[in-house]
Amino acid sequence: MERVRAELRRSGGFAGLTSHVRADSATMAPADAVRFVQLVQKTDLSRLGTRTGTRPHGADLMHYELTVERGGQTWHGTFSDPDIPAELRPLLQFLTHYSPGTGP
Numbered sequence: 001m002e003r004v005r006a007e008l009r010r011s012g013g014f015a016g017l018t019s020h021v022r023a024d025s026a027t028m029a030p031a032d033a034v035r036f037v038q039l040v041q042k043t044d045l046s047r048l049g050t051r052t053g054t055r056p057h058g059a060d061l062m063h064y065e066l067t068v069e070r071g072g073q074t075w076h077g078t079f080s081d082p083d084i085p086a087e088l089r090p091l092l093q094f095l096t097h098y099s100p101g102t103g104p
Helices: 030-042 086-097
Strands: 004-012 017-024 062-070 073-080
Touching: 004 030, 004 086, 017 086, 030 086, 062 086
Parallel strands: none
Antiparallel strands: 004 017, 004 062, 062 073
């Protein structure tokens, strides 16, 4: 199976909380690793390009900074609600709920 790594920083929301997640398919439980790799494969990061979105104003909007390493390539993008590409949402949801040892 292909090795994929990602780092997600999420901030904002009504409470202004920040979270940070690092995921590596080589160290995940097998079922989580399969799901993670599938989500990255389904997301056409090259089509999204390296993006840095503007951060809209609003106390309850979430802001995401995502870095993905796959096949020797690194992709980085910054997005804010509600302007997150639909194809990226499942990967962000997986990473947001992922906790090493417990899964999403």
